[in-house]
Amino acid sequence: MATTTQELADLLKALGEFNRLSLVYELCECKAPRNAMCLCSCCSVDASVASRHLRVLAQEGVVEMEKQGRERIYSLNREEVAHKLRALADRIEGAGTELSKETEL
């Protein structure tokens, strides 16, 4: 999977905002997915703000949304996001030894 520089920058930017990262942490730590009301209270922001942050995270593929009645259930795209972060970590660290360009999971 070839992630372009721009795509990766957008992903990092999506994660690089305090409230959005807090939302991701919140989704990390609970096993069951959460609805937006629960998430907006964890950041103590308005519901509209949580809605917009979650949309950004969804656009970048960090979370996935499922409609369930009048609620939206959000869940983390754990493996995809973790993989991209590790690929970047490998690229940053790997060139020092210049031997391992492969990213294995």
Added chain:
Amino acid sequence: MATTTQELADLLKALGEFNRLSLVYELCECKAPRNAMCLCSCCSVDASVASRHLRVLAQEGVVEMEKQGRERIYSLNREEVAHKLRALADRIEGAGTELSKETEL
């Protein structure tokens, strides 16, 4: 090494801009550290822009700067940045594989 949410968000925000990520990539791929002039040409931006981006990256600990005559030589903090990215990847992915997160919740 406890990285706060805000610190990590700042790091991700520093990496989450196209030109800054390009600078980091450039520093990844050349073994020897580079001076700022070389880096500004890789992004085709003004020298002042490269200077400011490099300062942001230095503030977040992504790069380190060393004065050498009238030049500034920049090098990546490879291990530190890679470690933080992997720690986030682990946190995001970890609870999904339910290794030992139950005890912490």
Added chain:
DNA sequence: GACATAGTTGCACAACTATGCAAATATTGC
């Protein structure tokens, strides 16, 4: 000294972003 090179800083500006409020939409339950 004068001049060139490397880099930073001040300024202005345009573009973007996060935020809250109010209104709108959607859905569930009565």
Added chain:
DNA sequence: GCAATATTTGCATAGTTGTGCAACTATGTC
């Protein structure tokens, strides 16, 4: 139908950010 809950959207606003240019500092060379 009506009311309540969950979420999104429009709007205004305040704050931030990326950018280039010009001026500046700092260091090296002649």
